[in-house]
Amino acid sequence: MLAGGVAGVLCRPDLAGKTLIGGALFAVIYLVLLIVLEMMAPGYIGRVWNLPALSGVMLGAIPIEELMFGFGVGAYWSGVYEHLAWHRSS
Numbered sequence: 001m002l003a004g005g006v007a008g009v010l011c012r013p014d015l016a017g018k019t020l021i022g023g024a025l026f027a028v029i030y031l032v033l034l035i036v037l038e039m040m041a042p043g044y045i046g047r048v049w050n051l052p053a054l055s056g057v058m059l060g061a062i063p064i065e066e067l068m069f070g071f072g073v074g075a076y077w078s079g080v081y082e083h084l085a086w087h088r089s090s
Contacts, residue, residue, distance in 0.1 A: 001069070001072030001073050001075070001076040002068070002071070002072035002075060002076070004072075004075075004076040005019050005023065005072060005075030005076040005078075005079075006075075008076065008079050008080075008083050009079075011083065012079065012082070012083050014088065015078075015079040015082060015083060018078050018079055018082070019075045019078055019079050020075070021078065022074040022075055022077065022078020022079070023071040023072070023073075023074040023075030023078065024071065024074070025074055026070050026071065026073055026074025026075075026077070026078075027067050027070040027071040027074060029070070029074075030066065030067070030069075030070030030073075030074075031059075031062065031067060031070065034062050034066060035060075035062070038060075038061045038062070043061075045061050045062065045063070046061065049063060049066075051063065
């Protein structure tokens with residue numbers, strides 16, 4: 001997903017700002033979702049995620065890879081319509 005966001009910005013540099021904002025916003029939304037999940041089912045992430053296969057860097061109970069994934073999804077998705085339709089926003 002992150003590679004798609006980078007490729008989109010390389011093709012459409014005018015979308016760079018939206019790509020960063022979209023990535024950050026979705027990462028925050030995804031973080032809130034994961035925090036609520038962990039609050040509703042304490043220990044769920046530790047039991048279900050394959051934590052030994054990840055880096056071990058955690059933000060509380062949330063693996064940093066999940067936030068990177070959220071940023072990548074937001075970065076890619078934020079400019080998909082404008083990129084595919086070649087729409088120019090002001």
